[in-house]
Amino acid sequence: MRADCHAHTTYSDGAEMGAMLDAADRAGLDAVGLTDHCIVVDDDFGRRERYDLVETYEERREEIHRYRDRIDVDVLDAAEVSYVADAEAETRRFLDSADFAYTIGSVHFAGEYDYTSGSQYAAASDEERRAAVERYYDAVVSAVDAGLFDVLGHLDLPERVPQLRGHSARRDYERVAAALAESDTLPEINAGRLHDSLGRVHPDPAMIECFRAEGVPFVVGSDSHAPAELRERVPALRAFLDDADVSVVDVDAVVSG
Template sequence: MQTDVHSHTAFSDGSTLAAMIDAAETAGLDALGLTDHCIVTDDAFGRRETFDLVETYEQRRAVVDAAREDTSLTLYDAAEVSYVASEADAIREFLSTADFAYTIGSVHFADQYDYTAAAQYADADNETRRTAVERYYDAVVELVDAELFDVLGHLDLPERLPTLRGFSTTADYERVAAALADSRTVPEINAGRVNRSLNQVHPDPELFGCFHDHGVEFVLGTDSHTPDELTTRVPALEAAADRSAVAVVDVDSVLS
């Protein structure tokens, strides 16, 4: 089984990477993708200041290369990149320079909407919440159509927020499935809330049917930030894959 690991911690001394590798080996994986968050341009929500892979990817690459000497795992030097439509040219240029093994593209914010925190929508009425969610899926379709990334991350990120949960519609998923059917981009089944608020993978497995109807395949991602998360989420991903109505493929099949 292959999966990706999102880490907020730089691998400058190799200790964090070594712990993730140990966890992946314990979980029975044969490959591990290191997909630190990467934000190419400044944003209104301050995330660019928090995640510095755009400046440090070469140093991290050296650490990953060194770690290959001590493990039988296949290690992928990869990245999860925030997609912003107005910055598509800058993103494309950076990805061409950085030459990651593969990239995950995710919509974390669009226009005035931040989809990583619930507070913005706490006092919003239902119409405003639905407008925010609709804008999210507009941006996801734009991401897929841009053909910048190998993998679509967080297919339905608003569903992870209690203030936006339930405002996604079947039509939203149908739009995304139709876009993916005509794209090289492969979505991920993400386990980032298995042991947190949702207690399940996302997208909601009950909605896999529309992707199956469009012939869309998925890859698996733990969205782990710690070794403990990796070892607890891998079994949940395996179970979701076994139950799903969609085809699950290895990362190798979507490499650039």
């Protein structure tokens, strides 16, 4: 089983990376992908200022090499890349140069909308919230069609935002499923909100049903940002997969080298 985690490594000693990889080893994983956030271009919401993997991925790669011989888990040098519709060319150039083992593409913001916080929607009407959600799924389909990424992450991110929850429609899910069915990109079952108010993995079960109807398989990710999250989420993901009627592909299907 593979589980993604965001190590946010401190390159001075690699201590944070080491703690994450030790947790992966103890969880009995076959492989772990280090998928720190990577934002290629500046954005209106300040995320590019907070995540610097574009500049530091080579330093992180050196740390990964130092740790690979210390544990039995296959450590993959990967990234979670924010999809920006008008920056596809820049994103492709960077990814071609960085040559990660695999990439997860995620929509965190689109146009004037930020989907990582609910504050923007606190005073919004239902119509305005629906417009924001529809714009999100437009961007997700565009991310699939762009063919930039191996994996599509955070498939129904608005459902994780209380102010936007319930504004996704089945037709949104069906659009994403249809796009994935025609693509080599694989969707991710993600445990990033397993222990908060949602209390489950995502995407939403109704979205999983649409993907299953299209014959679309999944990969699995923990979205862990700390060792404790990895330790909690891996058993929960295993329990989910034991009960769920989903097709999960092996890590080799997404690793490019």
